[in-house]
Amino acid sequence: MRPIRHILVAVKNPDASSFPAVGKAAQLAQALGATLELFHGIATPLYFDAYGSLNEISGRLRRQTPGKRVTQLERIAAPLRRRGLVVTTAATWDYPAHEAILRRARRTRADLIVAECHPTPHVLPGILRIPDWELLRLSPVPVLLVKSRTPYKAPTLLAAIDPQHTFAKPLSLDREILRLGGAFSRALKGSLHTVHAYVAVPSLALGMPIDPATLDLVSNASREKAESALRSELRGIRINGARRHILPMHPIDAIEKTARELDSAIVVMGAVSRSGLRRFVIGNTAEALLDRLSCDLLIVKPAEFRKRVQTRSRGPHWIPLNPAPHL
Secondary structure (H helix, E strand, C coil): CCCEEEEECCCCCCCCCCHHHHHHHHHHHHHHHHHHEEEEEEEEEEEEECCCCCCCCCHHHHHHHHHHHHHHHHHHHHHHCCCCCCCEEEEEEECCCCHHHHHHHHHHEEEEEEEEECCCCCCCCHCCCCCHHHHHHHCCEEEEEEEECCCCCCCCCCCCCCCCCCCCCCCCHHHHHHHHHHHHHCCCCCCEEEEEEECCCHHHHCCCCCCCCHHHHHHHHHHHHHHHHHHHCCCCCCCCHHEEHHHHHHHHHHHHHHHHHHCCCEEEECCCCCCCHHHHHHHHHHHHHCCCCCEEEECCCCCCCCHHHHHHHCCCCEECCCCCCCC
16 A cells, blocks of 8 residues: 555545545545545536537536636645645546546645545445445555545444455455555544454354254354454554454354444455356445444555556547438
């Protein structure tokens, strides 16, 4: 994991009344000594027709909108600069929104993307292409999805790791999660906890007749194995026993339960983007928790993750109306 030196803040609506993602990104930038860019990808469709009645209006919008958005972003940036932060602003025509953000992050060599979480439930997010869900899947750099408006104040961070690699996560992912969680907790003067979910009784054993004593032996052995794997993963990392949480349940339930009990401000976890039928069968823990957690999510990708978004900007999203009839 490279140090966080430049943070890209995706500003969904520069005309909004409040900007919790900007505020939290500014906290991080100040604590980490990083620069900020406030970015708005203009994905609003422009319409044209064969008869030219809409073309002049669309052309005017294309010329005027970026300047208007930058002016709005500059108003947001002004108080941050008075605090001593280095802040730039940019607004460009590009679509869809998540691709615009990822292309800008690549162009500016951003080390972290900060965005607000979609306010409504993520129903069929892969079909509807909800921006925060797509960022979670496709961004090669860490993404902080802001759900809570409360500023960070000595926050509790919860790093969700899988040292037994039960759920097919890459071997390096836990280290990336712990490194980033540690960097954030130190910068924000908070505390870092870990949570590890494990299988108490193998599913094959559940379908077999088994006496209570044997069941206890299997459960205890599973617990000892999970504790050993966690100790090995945390070797050399200063997280004491009280901040190590091991639960015999599904990862989604374990993370949600622990985050709620600790009143976590940020849950740090990994995401492995899958494609095709396999991703719908297996699912993704980070995606499933988007709507279940009330705190912010810091999503980390494996070091070997490769970008999947085209490099070249798409420009304005032109939509034809009333096409000329074929002769």
